[in-house]
Amino acid sequence: MLWWCVVTSLACAYYTLPGYINVAESYLLKLISYGVIVGFQYIYHNANKTFFYYRNAGYPIDSLYTYSFAADAVAYGIIISISKLLLHWVHIF
Amino acid sequence: MGTHILKTDSVLLEFDGRKILQDIYIDCRQGEVVGLLGRNGCGKSSLLRIIFGSLKASYKHISINDVPISKGYHNGRVAYLPQHNYLPLNLKISNLAVPMIDPQFWDEFSNHPIYRQYHNQKAAQLSGGELRQLETLMCIYSRADFILLDEPFTHVSPVETEMFKEIIRKCSRVKGIIVTDHQYYNILDLADRMVLITDGATKAIKTPDDLIAHGYVSHLREV
Numbered sequence: 424m425l426w427w428c429v430v431t432s433l434a435c436a437y438y439t440l441p442g443y444i445n446v447a448e449s450y451l452l453k454l455i456s457y458g459v460i461v462g463f464q465y466i467y468h469n470a471n472k473t474f475f476y477y478r479n480a481g482y483p484i485d486s487l488y489t490y491s492f493a494a495d496a497v498a499y500g501i502i503i504s505i506s507k508l509l510l511h512w513v514h515i516f
Numbered sequence: 517m518g519t520h521i522l523k524t525d526s527v528l529l530e531f532d533g534r535k536i537l538q539d540i541y542i543d544c545r546q547g548e549v550v551g552l553l554g555r556n557g558c559g560k561s562s563l564l565r566i567i568f569g570s571l572k573a574s575y576k577h578i579s580i581n582d583v584p585i586s587k588g589y590h591n592g593r594v595a596y597l598p599q600h601n602y603l604p605l606n607l608k609i610s611n612l613a614v615p616m617i618d619p620q621f622w623d624e625f626s627n628h629p630i631y632r633q634y635h636n637q638k639a640a641q642l643s644g645g646e647l648r649q650l651e652t653l654m655c656i657y658s659r660a661d662f663i664l665l666d667e668p669f670t671h672v673s674p675v676e677t678e679m680f681k682e683i684i685r686k687c688s689r690v691k692g693i694i695v696t697d698h699q700y701y702n703i704l705d706l707a708d709r710m711v712l713i714t715d716g717a718t719k720a721i722k723t724p725d726d727l728i729a730h731g732y733v734s735h736l737r738e739v
Contacts, residue, residue, distance in 0.1 A: 472598075472600055472601065472602055473603070473604045475570070475596060476602045476612065478589040478596075479589070479595045479602075479654075479655065479658055479660070480612075480616040481589075481615065481659065
């Protein structure tokens with residue numbers, strides 16, 4: 424899931440930074456990517472086998488997804504903001 | 517702290533219109549081991565998964581101390597050992613064990629040879645048998661008040677079976693444990709009382725001869 428989030432963040436940044444899509448549209452793509460990974464893990468037998476560990480350890484699966492996606496969305500926002508700022512400065516100087 | 521009691525009643529489970537479970541009652545108190553027996557496909561694993569909360573039944577009534585619960589794993593009340601491997605393979609075993617193991621049993625668990633040998637390694641580095649042994653131990657020593665063990669003795673050597681039985685007995689002093697296995701003689705040896713699932717319904721087993729009367733075995737194995 425970590426690699427999926429990294430790849431989708433890079434893909435969204437690739438289209439957002441030159442201005443092909445705006446930030447709101449890139450977040451919509453991120454949202455779709457979250458749906459895809461949840462659906463994949465739900466179907467993929469080996470992924471949902473480990474759900475038993477997290478439940479036994481007292482971690483609700485829903486909360487794990489929520490925290491992971493929230494952290495990814497915040498990290499993506501920070502990276503995009505810094506990148507846009509850097510590009511802006513490069514453009515000025 | 518009083519003794520908690522887990523009750524499961526009125527479970528209805530259907531697959532493709534075929535009723536698998538329909539007249540179920542099973543309870544378990546902290547301080548006892550309940551053996552759950554039944555033929556292949558009778559619904560033993562399904563019943564345990566319904567109690568744990570990972571399988572949805574058409575109808576069920578599950579409670580702890582008469583307070584209904586929707587899923588056993590909520591708030592870590594119930595732990596479940598599935599028949600398949602369940603540990604995430606790419607995480608270090610010590611990191612996996614700490615959140616799951618009951619602190620009162622930590623010293624005992626951490627002194628176990630399998631943990632001492634592999635605690636700094638990832639689960640993927642263990643052999644199939646070692647991984648199963650570790651997963652079973654982690655479930656038995658888990659923080660939950662009630663522990664559901666689905667075939668803990670299958671594919672396990674006799675020496676390890678005796679070791680698991682000893683640990684289950686020890687942990688059952690403070691936990692309620694429901695255990696199912698096709699090695700019925702181990703269940704007879706371990707359980708304080710037994711329940712048989714036949715024709716989708718639970719039957720209390722008073723004596724081992726009841727297993728013959730209900731057609732579960734043709735004769736009892738000498739141990």
